[in-house]
Amino acid sequence: DVKVTQSSRYLVKRTGEKVFLECVQDMDHENMFWYRQDPGLGLRLIYFSYDVKMKEKGDIPEGYSVSREKKERFSLILESASTNQTSMYLCASRITGGRNTEAFFGQGTRLTVV
Amino acid sequence: GQQVMQIPQYQHVQEGEDFTTYCNSSTTLSNIQWYKQRPGGHPVFLIQLVKSGEVKKQKRLTFQFGEAKKNSSLHITATQTTDVGTYFCAAHMEYGNKLVFGAGTILRVKS
Numbered sequence: 001d002v003k004v005t006q007s008s009r010y011l012v013k014r015t016g017e018k019v020f021l022e023c024v025q026d027m028d029h030e031n032m033f034w035y036r037q038d039p040g041l042g043l044r045l046i047y048f049s050y051d052v053k054m055k056e057k058g059d060i061p062e063g064y065s066v067s068r069e070k071k072e073r074f075s076l077i078l079e080s081a082s083t084n085q086t087s088m089y090l091c092a093s094r095i096t097g098g099r100n101t102e103a104f105f106g107q108g109t110r111l112t113v114v
Numbered sequence: 115g116q117q118v119m120q121i122p123q124y125q126h127v128q129e130g131e132d133f134t135t136y137c138n139s140s141t142t143l144s145n146i147q148w149y150k151q152r153p154g155g156h157p158v159f160l161i162q163l164v165k166s167g168e169v170k171k172q173k174r175l176t177f178q179f180g181e182a183k184k185n186s187s188l189h190i191t192a193t194q195t196t197d198v199g200t201y202f203c204a205a206h207m208e209y210g211n212k213l214v215f216g217a218g219t220i221l222r223v224k225s
Contacts (some may be wrong), residue, residue: 031211031213033213035215040123040217041217042120042202042215042216042217042218043157043202043204043215043218044215045212045213045214045215048211048212048213050211056211056212058212059214090156090157092157092213094213102147102159102162103147103149103157103159103204103213104159105156105157105158106156107155107156108156
């Protein structure tokens, strides 16, 4: 079974802190995604990556950056956390190349910025 | 912003009643996927539709893809308490790399 693992289930950070959210997948998927989930807004795409060192902005990239140095790991970085970044963050991956493939999600990280 | 619109946002039904959620796009989609997220869980893939007018069934769940490939629906017959959760549609945009989700429909079932 595909496994997508996020480093933390719950995080509490202070405003202005630099925050790293880590995601690791074990199935050699080339495509990885970061979403945030907020009530009434569904899953909004922050960034995605289709290969090592490649990244593309999603719909709400402001305030975030990403890193993909290794194929299995995709990191989301909040350079200076703000309270409006309090949310559930979900990482996903899917198999290389093909468009007709399902995404596998991690368990999510609930981030609270105080 | 989001390019896939999903309605309704929320539905509360009596156990045994039917439920439907709808997904619409202004552009033609190459495919549409459906996911279910149980309360406290993460989204899990249910099915993918690719062909124009395609209909697929999974037990009490019926999935349809519109003839123009711009809309889709998920229908649950005779809901059960195990059906509770949020149902999302999702589509690949921009040459297939970008996976965009609808806002989701939250289903609650009264027993």
